[in-house]
Amino acid sequence: xxxxxxxxxxxxxxxxxxxxxxxxxxxxxxxxxxxxxxxxxxxxxxxxxxxxxxxxxxxxxxxxxxxxxxxxxxxxxxxxxxxxxxxxxxxxxxxxxxxxxxxxxxxxxxxxxxxxxxxxxxxxxxxxxxxxxxxxxxxxxxxxxxxxxxxxxxxxxxxxxxxxxxxxxxxxxxxxxxxxxxxxxxxxxxxxxxxxxxxxxxxxxxxxxxxxxxxxxxxxxxxxxxxxxxxxxxxxxxxxxxxxxxxxxxxxxxxxxxxxxxxxxxxxxxxxxxxxxxxxxxxxxxxxxxxxxxxxxxxxxxxxxxxxxxxxxxxxxxxxxxxxxxxxxxxxxxxxxxxxxxxxxxxxxxxxxxxxxxxxxxxxxxxxxxxxxxxxxxxxxxxxxxxxxxxxxxxxxxxxxxxxx
Amino acid sequence: xxxxxxxxxxxxxxxxxxxxxxxxxxxxxxxxxxxxxxxxxxxxxxxxxxxxxxxxxxxxxxxxxxxxxxxxxxxxxxxxxxxxxxxxxxxxxxxxxxxxxxxxxxxxxxxxxxxxxxxxxxxxxxxxxxxxxxxxxxxxxxxxxxxxxxxxxxxxxxxxxxxxxxxxxxxxxxxxxxxxxxxxxxxxxxxxxxxxxxxxxxxxxxxxxxxxxxxxxxxxxxxxxxxxxxxxxxxxxxxxxxxxxxxxxxxxxxxxxxxxxxxxxxxxxxxxxxxxxxxxxxxxxxxxxxxxxxxxxxxxxxxxxxxxxxxxxxxxxxxxxxxxxxxxxxxxxxxxxxxxxxxxxxxxxxxxxxxxxxxxxxxxxxxxxxxxxxxxxxxxxxxxxxxxxxxxxxxxxxxxxxxxx
Ligand SMILES: NC(=O)NCCC(=O)O
Ligand SMILES: NC(=O)NCCC(=O)O
Numbered sequence: 035x036x037x038x039x040x041x042x043x044x045x046x047x048x049x050x051x052x053x054x055x056x057x058x059x060x061x062x063x064x065x066x067x068x069x070x071x072x073x074x075x076x077x078x079x080x081x082x083x084x085x086x087x088x089x090x091x092x093x094x095x096x097x098x099x100x101x102x103x104x105x106x107x108x109x110x111x112x113x114x115x116x117x118x119x120x121x122x123x124x125x126x127x128x129x130x131x132x133x134x135x136x137x138x139x140x141x142x143x144x145x146x147x148x149x150x151x152x153x154x155x156x157x158x159x160x161x162x163x164x165x166x167x168x169x170x171x172x173x174x175x176x177x178x179x180x181x182x183x184x185x186x187x188x189x190x191x192x193x194x195x196x197x198x199x200x201x202x203x204x205x206x207x208x209x210x211x212x213x214x215x216x217x218x219x220x221x222x223x224x225x226x227x228x229x230x231x232x233x234x235x236x237x238x239x240x241x242x243x244x245x246x247x248x249x250x251x252x253x254x255x256x257x258x259x260x261x262x263x264x265x266x267x268x269x270x271x272x273x274x275x276x277x278x279x280x281x282x283x284x285x286x287x288x289x290x291x292x293x294x295x296x297x298x299x300x301x302x303x304x305x306x307x308x309x310x311x312x313x314x315x316x317x318x319x320x321x322x323x324x325x326x327x328x329x330x331x332x333x334x335x336x337x338x339x340x341x342x343x344x345x346x347x348x349x350x351x352x353x354x355x356x357x358x359x360x361x362x363x364x365x366x367x368x369x370x371x372x373x374x375x376x377x378x379x380x381x382x383x384x385x386x387x388x389x390x391x392x393x394x395x396x397x398x399x400x401x402x403x404x405x406x407x408x409x410x411x412x413x414x415x416x417x418x419x420x421x422x423x424x425x426x427x428x429x430x431x432x433x434x435x436x437x438x439x
Numbered sequence: 440x441x442x443x444x445x446x447x448x449x450x451x452x453x454x455x456x457x458x459x460x461x462x463x464x465x466x467x468x469x470x471x472x473x474x475x476x477x478x479x480x481x482x483x484x485x486x487x488x489x490x491x492x493x494x495x496x497x498x499x500x501x502x503x504x505x506x507x508x509x510x511x512x513x514x515x516x517x518x519x520x521x522x523x524x525x526x527x528x529x530x531x532x533x534x535x536x537x538x539x540x541x542x543x544x545x546x547x548x549x550x551x552x553x554x555x556x557x558x559x560x561x562x563x564x565x566x567x568x569x570x571x572x573x574x575x576x577x578x579x580x581x582x583x584x585x586x587x588x589x590x591x592x593x594x595x596x597x598x599x600x601x602x603x604x605x606x607x608x609x610x611x612x613x614x615x616x617x618x619x620x621x622x623x624x625x626x627x628x629x630x631x632x633x634x635x636x637x638x639x640x641x642x643x644x645x646x647x648x649x650x651x652x653x654x655x656x657x658x659x660x661x662x663x664x665x666x667x668x669x670x671x672x673x674x675x676x677x678x679x680x681x682x683x684x685x686x687x688x689x690x691x692x693x694x695x696x697x698x699x700x701x702x703x704x705x706x707x708x709x710x711x712x713x714x715x716x717x718x719x720x721x722x723x724x725x726x727x728x729x730x731x732x733x734x735x736x737x738x739x740x741x742x743x744x745x746x747x748x749x750x751x752x753x754x755x756x757x758x759x760x761x762x763x764x765x766x767x768x769x770x771x772x773x774x775x776x777x778x779x780x781x782x783x784x785x786x787x788x789x790x791x792x793x794x795x796x797x798x799x800x801x802x803x804x805x806x807x808x809x810x811x812x813x814x815x816x817x818x819x820x821x822x823x824x825x826x827x828x829x830x831x832x833x834x835x836x837x838x839x840x841x842x843x844x
Contacts, residue, residue: 117705117707117709117710118705118706118707118710119659119704119705119707119710119713159707159709160708160709161707161708161709161710164708166709222664223661223663223664224661224664224665224666225664225665225666225669241663243663245708253814253817254524254816254817254818255813255814255815255816255817256628256629256789256790256814256815256816257695257697257699257720257722257816258628258646258648258695258720258722258789258790258791259627259628259629259630259695259788259789259790259813259815260629260630260695260789260813261629261630261693261695262685262688262689262692262694262695262696263689264630264813267685267697269681269698269699269701270681270682270685270698272678273677273678273679273681273682274678274682276674276675276678277675277678277679277682280667280672280675283667284667284668287667288666289667290662290663290664290665290666290667291667292662292672292708292709292711293674293675293712294662294674294703294706294707294708294709294710294711294712295703295706295707295708296674296701296703296706297706298699298700298701299524300522300523300524301523301699301700301701301702302522302523302524302564302566302699302700302816303565303566303569303650303697303699303700303718303720304522304564304565304566304571304697304699304720304790304816305522305523305524305566305699305816305817306697306699306816307698307699308524308817313708315662315663315708315709317662317663383664384661384663384664384665385661385663385664385709386663408660408664408665408669409658409660409661410660410661410664411659411660411661411662411707411709411710411711412658412659412660412710412713413659
């Protein structure tokens with residue numbers, strides 16, 4: 035049904051934008067490279083006959099009309115932004131699988147009752163601007179447009195200004211979206227499909243997340259003259275906290291706990307660090323367990339403050355409870371995998387995805403495909419043309435089923 | 440003998456160059472601000488009748504002639520560069536105390552047999568360019584001129600190029616220096632004088648130091664999809680190492696161990712860090728104990744590699760054994776403190792000082808004065824005009840004694 039070689043070629047062409055030495059991509063949200071990727075995608079979508087709309091938070095909608103213009107579209111899509119040292123497939127695969135569905139419908143001159151719509155969501159990664167899934171989050175109402183436009187990166191650059199600068203501050207309202215159903219195709223980004231030898235993950239939901247900003251304030255002092263017992267070292271305290279995050283996650287299986295971002299001040303070899311800013315990311319598929327992790331973190335911080343004299347300011351910046359996907363959409367993905375004779379298993383998404391927020395206002399599920407050694411958020415992220423074909427074919431089948439009802 | 444108000448005023452005038460919001464100074468070595476400080480100092484030294492020479496590594500020598508031009512000078516001096524969030528006194532006090540000695544000799548029309556010479560040594564702090572005490576280290580022969588000119592800062596800027604750029608790549612050879620004696624005045628930068636209620640520290644030597652660069656290589660991976668037991672997290676491993684540095688120092692009293700500098704890559708909230716670069720600074724007044732600390736560090740690194748799978752590359756970048764100062768110079772400082780009726784105690788320098796390297800080729804000692812709460816390498820570093828007067832008066836007395844012999 036779909037054209038494996040064309041899908042793969044599009045993935046490789048898109049990967050040239052922001053390509054890194056090690057075979058990955060660096061295409062941070064709303065940079066010039068993100069703009070280049072968006073421009074190329076829009077050109078392709080127009081060539082496939084789609085109508086293009088850009089909304090106030092920069093989400094791009096490409097629509098292939100259905101035979102009944104009063105019906106809501108069947109949607110798909112993902113994101114084109116990447117991590118600073120990201121791969122070629124995270125997000126991009128979901129967008130270009132959607133485009134391949136439309137190209138294949140064109141090839142076979144298939145008319146659908148419902149329109150087919152692909153979304154490119156703004157800043158899914160949450161790396162340059164935190165938190166993640168901003169474009170879908172604004173459309174779902176999880177975030178206000180205003181708060182998102184006012185987010186800043188580490189250099190203080192405003193998201194709204196960057197949208198204007200790259201020409202993607204659109205006119206379409208972010209409210210009033212509706213889908214018949216929404217499916218997002220994505221590499222799993224984890225090890226389970228590969229470990230179980232399955233081609234397709236039928237995604238039944240996404241785990242919950244809690245993100246925090248942390249600021250630790252100690253006292254700068256001389257590394258050679260300040261006796262060990264008189265120090266208020268923000269970095270040794272931060273180290274204890276980082277190890278506690280690891281322990282808290284390990285004690286709450288299958289939870290995850292990560293410190294990915296950290297700045298040390300004044301960052302001078304012979305000065306005891308006086309200030310640390312860092313991130314904490316906690317995840318769990320069960321909300322109760324995520325609460326236990328949050329409470330354990332707060333208790334640890336209280337103990338560390340008492341023990342070290344370092345002041346620790348913990349600011350929760352993001353929370354969402356685990357997301358259950360729609361049973362009918364889950365079934366549609368499973369039935370498609372069966373119909374196409376792909377090995378498959380149910381799976382919960384460990385990453386956040388735009389589909390998680392779309393599921394607030396539309397019946398939603400996702401299609402996962404394996405990636406080599408479960409590695410993502412890494413330039414060596416790898417998957418095969420066959421795996422991409424499988425995910426795209428399942429997407430095609432599930433969307434077509436829903437679009438004809 | 441010396442002019443307290445003039446010394447204080449000079450300290451306050453110099454502190455305007457690179458002044459920070461919190462009352463400190465940011466005047467990193469060989470920046471435009473370092474050049475401004477050097478220019479102002481040279482203007483003052485010329486006004487005091489000194490002859491100025493600049494050597495190939497940017498050290499500035501200001502000389503007041505003696506009555507016997509065949510005799511080697513009695514020297515003093517320190518540095519004008521600061522930490523990124525440094526104080527107004529660290530280094531600057533030693534330079535301007537030297538200038539005040541010459542101004543006071545002029546006031547009292549005292550002729551000395553030996554010339555009096557003040558040195559401003561290049562990059563004493565070791566913060567922008569590691570290691571520390573580079574200017575004095577080149578003159579002592581601890582470093583070659585070539586290796587120092589080729590040092591780079593974190594942005595890859597070459598020290599030699601910066602010297603040229605600010606106009607301080609002088610013509611004077613770095614070799615062939617000799618002193619009758621050398622004394623450096625400095626704030627203690629630690630808590631002992633204050634704790635003991637003494638005005639003057641008679642410095643009998645400096646503790647030994649070992650500096651290292653460390654690179655930890657794990658594997659970047661997704662923070663939400665990579666199970667805790669499948670991670671190779673460079674930051675959790677670095678945290679264990681930082682806590683080990685603290686433990687090693689605490690177990691080897693009165694040793695110090697500090698990680699002051701750290702960079703996390705890719706530094707993205709939802710990516711497990713794949714690469715960390717950091718510094719380690721170990722110190723001890725006894726060389727044997729410093730060796731024990733070095734061995735404990737290497738053993739810990741081996742254990743951590745085995746335990747975590749993170750690769751750890753430890754590169755020693757600096758080592759010097761504890762430095763004993765010259766008994767006669769130590770006596771001269773003690774006798775000066777006694778003669779001027781200042782309370783005093785013997786003390787070992789916890790910080791590295793240019794005097795440590797000068798002592799390779801000249802009889803040397805130092806004069807310490809208290810600083811508030813023992814805090815240095817901090818914008819709130821504080822001392823009083825009376826304490827500066829005391830240190831400068833002891834310097835004047837000791838130098839004058841030696842300069843007349
Ligand atoms: N898919 C993906 O990597 N999303 C980024 C947001 C997250 O960290 O879960
Ligand atoms: N005096 C001083 O702070 N020197 C810097 C070199 C060191 O860290 O000891």
